[in-house]
Amino acid sequence: MDIRLITQDDIPQVVGIQSRITRREVSDLWQRMLLRHVDSEDQVAFVAEEDGQVIGFIIGEIKVGGFGSEVTGWVEMMGVAPDKMGSGIGKALARRLFDYFAEQGVHDVLTSVAWDSGDILAFFKGLGFDRSVFINLERKE
Ligand SMILES: CC(C)(COP(=O)(O)OP(=O)(O)OC[C@H]1O[C@@H](n2cnc3c(N)ncnc32)[C@H](O)[C@@H]1OP(=O)(O)O)[C@@H](O)C(=O)NCCC(=O)NCCS
Known part of the structure; x- marks a missing residue:
């Protein structure tokens, strides 16, 4: 597997x-x-690519200002890819993104997870994440 x-x-x-x-058409x-x-x-x-096929992705962003740092x-x-889950691809993608952030001098990494997504929380906890001091607010009209 190659990550690029x-x-x-x-x-x-x-x-x-x-x-x-998502079992939905992507907008x-x-x-x-x-x-x-x-x-x-x-x-x-x-x-993440294997035998010329893309089998996973991770999207990240560097933000300036706010959030303490x-x-x-x-x-x-x-x-x-659902048939490839559970074989270390997600972890490898996340580590590649963290390395990229570190190369850019960014050492504070955040993410948002639905409070009731226990499995995704477990995944991020395994990568060293913990509850942050920030909470998400939402305003709807
Ligand atoms: C979440 C996701 C990216 C994880 O990728 P993956 O390749 O399946 O995960 P990995 O095989 O790299 O697992 C890494 C670790 O997380 C744990 N983990 C992964 N998925 C988990 C789950 N659903 N529940 C509990 N633990 C999980 C693994 O047990 C593993 O632990 P270990 O390092 O102690 O062995 C993938 O399952 C996925 O695409 N899910 C659907 C989309 C989604 O929810 N994306 C995240 C929010 S945007």
């Missing part, structure tokens, strides 16, 4: 994985969000 930066050519395969995970908005992570320093994405790295979203 995403390219525009990977987008259909990443969309395919996301669609298999144009989501695809445009992904495209913004190609060839960008602050909005990055890595893919001058610069923070965010794990925005990640996904592993």
Whole structure:
């Protein structure tokens, strides 16, 4: 397995994985969000590739200001092809993103997880995450 930066050519395969995970068609908005992570320093994405096939992805972002530190790295979203889950791909993708953040001088990494997603919390806890001092607020009209 190889982990490398995403390219525009990977987008259909990443969309395919996301669609298999969510069991829904992936919106144009989501695809445009992904495209913004190609060839960008602050909005990055890595893919895991095996035998020429993309089998997982991770999307991250470096944000300046707020959240206690001058610069923070965010794990925005990640996904592993359902038939490949549980074989260390997610962990390897996350570690690659953390290495990228560290190369950019970013050592404070945050993410948001639904409070009732016990399994995803377990996944992130295994990567060294713990509850932060921040809470998410939401306003709807
Ligand atoms: C969450 C996800 C990215 C994990 O990737 P993965 O390749 O399946 O996970 P790994 O095999 O690398 O597992 C790493 C560790 O997390 C644990 N883990 C992974 N998925 C888990 C789950 N659903 N419940 C509990 N623990 C889990 C593994 O046991 C492993 O622990 P270990 O290091 O002690 O052996 C993947 O399952 C996925 O795509 N899920 C659907 C999309 C999603 O929820 N994305 C995250 C939020 S955007």
